[in-house]
Amino acid sequence: MTLSQPMRDRLAPWAAVVLLLVVWEVTIRAFNVPQYIFPGAIATVDALWTHSGPIGKHAWQTFWTTLVGFLIGVVVGLILGIMIGTSKFMYRTCYPLLVAFNSIPKVAVVPILVVWFGIGTVPAIITAFLISFFPIVVNVGTGLATVEPELQDVLRVLGAKKRDVLFKVGLPRSMPHFFGALKISITLAFVGTVVSETVASNQGIGYLMMSAGSQMRMPLVFAGLIAISAMAMVMYGAMAWLENRVTGWAHRQ
Numbered sequence: 001m002t003l004s005q006p007m008r009d010r011l012a013p014w015a016a017v018v019l020l021l022v023v024w025e026v027t028i029r030a031f032n033v034p035q036y037i038f039p040g041a042i043a044t045v046d047a048l049w050t051h052s053g054p055i056g057k058h059a060w061q062t063f064w065t066t067l068v069g070f071l072i073g074v075v076v077g078l079i080l081g082i083m084i085g086t087s088k089f090m091y092r093t094c095y096p097l098l099v100a101f102n103s104i105p106k107v108a109v110v111p112i113l114v115v116w117f118g119i120g121t122v123p124a125i126i127t128a129f130l131i132s133f134f135p136i137v138v139n140v141g142t143g144l145a146t147v148e149p150e151l152q153d154v155l156r157v158l159g160a161k162k163r164d165v166l167f168k169v170g171l172p173r174s175m176p177h178f179f180g181a182l183k184i185s186i187t188l189a190f191v192g193t194v195v196s197e198t199v200a201s202n203q204g205i206g207y208l209m210m211s212a213g214s215q216m217r218m219p220l221v222f223a224g225l226i227a228i229s230a231m232a233m234v235m236y237g238a239m240a241w242l243e244n245r246v247t248g249w250a251h252r253q
Contacts, residue, residue, distance in 0.1 A: 069128025081140025131192035139181035143174025179243035
């Protein structure tokens, strides 16, 4: 029986996952690696099933914390992106500062946030925001700044104001850049949340992994990694679906 091309496309990712798990388990068994150093795929899946309750509880905490920080990053990134994409003065003034700030390791910022806001959810939300907004700023700014000058001149000759050019041409043209940034930012937001949770929280997947690692329960640590990856993949898929619905005109079928 020959599978159709669409069916092969759907099955290919799942086949790759299964192959990865098999190679993972076979390698661990072949080299007889202890579980407290590097657990096998079976031990990790077993930990994921056995501790599904605590993992689900901590995963939900990480998920909504990440989502809040990400949404704040979208709003701030969109505003700053419009500012630097439409104004040369704002670009020259703000862009170097944004680049310098983005180069600071966010794990170094977490202790400062703990001093200001205490241990808990707020530092995690802020860290997710800080690590996710920069790609949005850059992509939106780039999309607006690369609108052809000739097109802008024609629109102004026809009577369009600067606001009309922004809302009717600039922003629609920058939407592919914007959604590309969203797919990057949502995965980075999870990184920021987990980093903060490992340093300054008593809940969340990051806290669970840190606690399990201190007890040498490596299968549970890897189960936490799988939970984070699953959440990030789901949100990436949601952003890709939204991108296809909104900017399908910009992509070849």
